[in-house]
Amino acid sequence: MRKERGYSQDHLAYSIPIDRAHVGLIENGKSAASIITLVKFAIALECEVGDLFPYVEDLRPYADWLEE
Structure with missing residues (x-):
């Protein structure tokens, strides 16, 4: 996003502010x-918090616990 x-990371960090x-x-x-x-x-990015996360379907390959 x-x-x-x-x-830049600098711009975002400055606008929040964090390091x-x-x-x-x-x-x-x-x-x-x-x-x-x-x-x-x-x-700062003029979006919804949810927009900062990938879709659940995109994360499914990382959910190795589903294979148990």
Whole structure:
């Protein structure tokens, strides 16, 4: 979503404000974002919080627990 809007990590981080490195960690799945941070992302990106997540069907290949 950030890239679709043409925002750099610096721009997004500054608008929230949080550290740019933290934006990178969240985007790469190395850090979990709090609900408040997700809301701030959505406001800064002018989207819904749900738009920040992939569709469930796209996540199904990662749900190895379904195969048990």
